[in-house]
Amino acid sequence: MSSRFSQTLQQAIRLYDLLEKWTIVLLMAALVLFALYQIVLRNFFSTGIVWGDIFLRHVVLWIGFLGACRATAEDKHIHIDLSALISTRWLRSLLGLLRVVFLSAVCTVLFYASWIFLGDEKSSGYFAFLDIPYWWLQTIFPLSFLVMTLRSLSQLWRNLRTLAPVAHA
Amino acid sequence: MKSLVALLLSLAALSGAPLFSVIAGASILAFLILEINVSLVIIEMYRLASNPMIVALMLFAMAGYMLAESGASKRLVRLSTALLGRAPGGLAIVALLTSAFFTALTGASGITIVALGGLLLPALIQDRYSEKFSLGLLTTCGSLGLLFPPSLPLIVYGMVAEVKISELFLAGILPGLLMLILLMLYSVWQGVRKRQSDCPSEQCETPMSLAEISGALKGAVWELLLPVVVIGGVFSGFLAISEAAAITVLYVFVAETVIHREVKIRDLPTIILKTAVMVGAIVLILGASLAFNSFLVDQQVPNRILGFMQTHVESKTGFLIILNIFLLGVGCVLDMFSALVIVVPLIIPIANSYGVDLLHLGIIFLTNLQIGYSTPPVGMDLFIAGLRFDKPIVYLYIASLPFLAILLATLAIITFVPSLTLVLLR
Numbered sequence: 001m002s003s004r005f006s007q008t009l010q011q012a013i014r015l016y017d018l019l020e021k022w023t024i025v026l027l028m029a030a031l032v033l034f035a036l037y038q039i040v041l042r043n044f045f046s047t048g049i050v051w052g053d054i055f056l057r058h059v060v061l062w063i064g065f066l067g068a069c070r071a072t073a074e075d076k077h078i079h080i081d082l083s084a085l086i087s088t089r090w091l092r093s094l095l096g097l098l099r100v101v102f103l104s105a106v107c108t109v110l111f112y113a114s115w116i117f118l119g120d121e122k123s124s125g126y127f128a129f130l131d132i133p134y135w136w137l138q139t140i141f142p143l144s145f146l147v148m149t150l151r152s153l154s155q156l157w158r159n160l161r162t163l164a165p166v167a168h169a
Numbered sequence: 170m171k172s173l174v175a176l177l178l179s180l181a182a183l184s185g186a187p188l189f190s191v192i193a194g195a196s197i198l199a200f201l202i203l204e205i206n207v208s209l210v211i212i213e214m215y216r217l218a219s220n221p222m223i224v225a226l227m228l229f230a231m232a233g234y235m236l237a238e239s240g241a242s243k244r245l246v247r248l249s250t251a252l253l254g255r256a257p258g259g260l261a262i263v264a265l266l267t268s269a270f271f272t273a274l275t276g277a278s279g280i281t282i283v284a285l286g287g288l289l290l291p292a293l294i295q296d297r298y299s300e301k302f303s304l305g306l307l308t309t310c311g312s313l314g315l316l317f318p319p320s321l322p323l324i325v326y327g328m329v330a331e332v333k334i335s336e337l338f339l340a341g342i343l344p345g346l347l348m349l350i351l352l353m354l355y356s357v358w359q360g361v362r363k364r365q366s367d368c369p370s371e372q373c374e375t376p377m378s379l380a381e382i383s384g385a386l387k388g389a390v391w392e393l394l395l396p397v398v399v400i401g402g403v404f405s406g407f408l409a410i411s412e413a414a415a416i417t418v419l420y421v422f423v424a425e426t427v428i429h430r431e432v433k434i435r436d437l438p439t440i441i442l443k444t445a446v447m448v449g450a451i452v453l454i455l456g457a458s459l460a461f462n463s464f465l466v467d468q469q470v471p472n473r474i475l476g477f478m479q480t481h482v483e484s485k486t487g488f489l490i491i492l493n494i495f496l497l498g499v500g501c502v503l504d505m506f507s508a509l510v511i512v513v514p515l516i517i518p519i520a521n522s523y524g525v526d527l528l529h530l531g532i533i534f535l536t537n538l539q540i541g542y543s544t545p546p547v548g549m550d551l552f553i554a555g556l557r558f559d560k561p562i563v564y565l566y567i568a569s570l571p572f573l574a575i576l577l578a579t580l581a582i583i584t585f586v587p588s589l590t591l592v593l594l595r
Contacts, residue, residue: 021442028231028441035228035415039408056411057218060227060452064217067449068189070442077187078450078504081552095184102181106190109197109207117211137218141211 017073020147024066031059051129058128058137065144072103072151093163100156107149114141174198188507189450193457199464213463214456221411222328223452228414229319231444232421233275238440239425239432241392242271242284246292248385248393255377258360260296262353264289264306269314269349274395282311282553290558302359304558305568309352309576311550312542315505315535316345319399319414322505322538325451326531329513334410335403339593340528344536347589348579355575391424451506458510471518478519488523489584492516493537500541504549508538529590536580543569543576 035056042048049055071077086092121135128134178198182191196210217223249263256262264285272281286307293303315322318338327334386393398420402408408416425432432440465471482488499508513534520530542550544566551569555562583589 021438024445025438025441028227028445031224031227032231032415032418035224035411036419039412039415042412043407053221053224054218056224057221060223061218063227063445064223064449064452067442067445067447068453069449071446071450071453072187074446076446076450077189078454078507079185079187080182080502081185082183083185098180099184099186102184102186102194103190106194106197110193110210113197113207113209114211116206116208117215120208138215141214 016147020066020069024063024070027059027063027066031056031063034059054129061137062140065140069144069147069151072148093159097156097159097163100152100159104149104152104156107145107152111142111145111149114138114145118142170202174202187450187453188504189453189457192454192461192507192511196457196460196464199461199468203464203467209463210457210460213460216459217452217456220328221409222324222334224411225319225334225414226321226324226328226451227444227448228411228418229274229324230321230448231441232414232417233280233321234440234444234447235418235421235425235432236271236392237275237280237284238436239421239429241389241425242267242288244385244389245270245392246285246288248382248389250292251378251382251385256357256360257364258353258357260289260293261298261302261306261356261360264293264310265313265349265352265356268307268310269317269345270392270396272310272312272314273317273320281314282307282550282557285310286554286557297363298359301568304554304560304565305570305572306356307558308550308554308565308569309543309572311553312539313349313352314345315539316341316348316532318342318396318403319410319417321451322509322535323531324410325455325506325509326513326534328455329510330517330527330531332527332531336528336594337531338400338403340532340590341535342593343589344532344579344583347582348536348576351575351579352572355571391428395420395424454507455510458507461511462514465515471515474515475519475522479522485523485525486585488519489525489533492520492533493580493584496534496537497540497544500538501544503541505535505538505542508541509534526587526591528594529587532590533580533584536576536583540573540576540580543573 034052038048038052038056068077083092086095118135118138118141121138122133124134126134128137174195178191178195181194182188193210196213197207200207200209245267246263249266250260253259253262253266267289268281268285271285275281275284289310290303290307293306294300298306314320318341320341323337323341324334326332327337395417399413399417402413402416403410422432426434426437478488478491482491496508496512499512503511516530516534517527520527544551551562551565554560554565558565
């Protein structure tokens with residue numbers, strides 16, 4: 001990989017990370033403020049926004065799946081941790097490799113599955129609220145699984161690079 | 170073929186692959202074998218967006234993280250020390266009460282051990298409690314309070330079992346109190362023994378300081394009123410659960426950012442990201458398990474287990490005993506959220522056929538999984554406490570044994586006295 005390409009790639013990754021984090025923060029702010037606004041409307045003005053609940057649930061879906069993308073980046077998914085019990089270095093490396101290969105494979109299939117799902121939903125043409133079609137809200141599935149696939153593949157790449165000297169030795 | 174798939178999935182899980190990927194992988198492979206379009210996995214995951222509790226889950230978690238970043242834990246410890254610190258076992262009771270309060274609000278995510286453990290361990294040791302007792306106590310404290318509203322595992326059980334969350338909140342209160350009281354009695358007994366050896370003849374007791382109590386009370390009043398806001402809001406019928414969650418976020422924000430000024434506005438993005446990562450991990454497991462459960466139902470797995478149970482187990486008591494043994498095993502190998510989303514849908518039809526109330530079932534589930542949190546090989550509390558206190562896991566496990574025995578006794582009472590769970594609902 002040429003160093004220029006690698007630099008641009010690193011920069012793009014940093015930019016995306018920043019975008020992802022701020023999207024989560026803004027969505028959470030929107031979630032809290034909108035939920036409070038609805039309480040005020042309901043209790044003090046005996047009215048409400050008809051599509052409010054659907055909107056809130058989808059905001060949570062977006063925060064959740066973007067959060068899951070961050071969990072992949074920070075290696076904070078819920079998992080069984082037996083590493084303390086395994087002292088052999090090569091066995092630990094091997095299991096680490098299996099872990100990322102499996103994760104990458106599953107995320108790739110989930111990305112493919114969500115792509116098909118999105119296509120089906122797009123052709124159904126239903127609207128969620130206002131003039132927003134459902135499939136716009138569902139783009140979070142392919143988006144998040146694509147990001148998780150790329151992140152797990154980059155982990156795999158890093159694992160293979162650290163494994164190479166071990167195997168060589 | 171089936172055993173090959175099972176071997177691959179078990180290996181992946183043991184290698185430390187995220188549990189959502191193991192559950193989703195199982196669904197994908199199952200759908201491929203059955204020649205069903207794999208996009209069904211996502212269709213099932215999308216059912217998450219029709220569950221209103223998902224909003225409450227996110228908001229309560231957000232409030233919990235905000236609280237964890239503030240000095241609330243210190244204020245609560247100060248208050249209960251002022252009230253109980255001089256009594257025999259007082260400091261241990263302080264640990265139990267503050268942990269239960271804190272875990273109910275922050276969920277069993279290990280925050281309690283991280284936030285309170287560092288504060289309480291030196292205090293306990295200084296008060297001449299043995300290291301073993303102190304470590305066992307604090308490790309157990311990590312998941313104490315799960316049965317009290319608005320704990321996240323209660324909400325997740327409610328989502329999966331489709332029972333009313335407000336009723337579930339009520340159902341957990343008495344069993345949670347029983348657990349707390351039994352642990353307190355043990356602590357008092359330890360405290361009395363300690364006092365006899367510390368000062369066999371002279372009077373050790375110092376009087377309570379009213380000034381300290383009033384100062385500590387003033388400091389912690391905002392945190393003390395929080396349960397009133399949550400529980401009062403929900404049970405007065407004034408607020409829906411997700412609305413109570415939004416109010417809780419606002420309340421904690423006002424208390425910790427505006428009044429105490431401990432959580433700065435610039436800290437909020439970090440707190441939000443921490444919340445999103447934790448809830449994101451739970452949401453993905455929930456979503457993946459929706460797909461996996463649809464496969465299990467399609468294959469009539471719950472019905473087959475039900476048929477098997479009905480031919481081999483006649484009584485409700487027999488069923489409950491087997492259920493507890495099974496769940497203790499599950500709690501040892503799976504984390505609470507994965508265990509809930511995978512096992513609850515399998516057990517519900519069986520529990521129904523034996524006439525077990527679903528609210529009672531929920532409390533039995535959570536008590537079992539709470540015990541699993543402090544048992545090897547994957548008890549999360551043990552790992553977190555091991556990291557936090559820098560002690561070997563085996564030592565912590567041995568230190569937790571007396572507390573585990575008490576939790577098991579509580580489990581037996583909760584299981585065989587259903588009215589303890591259900592009396593508040595009648």
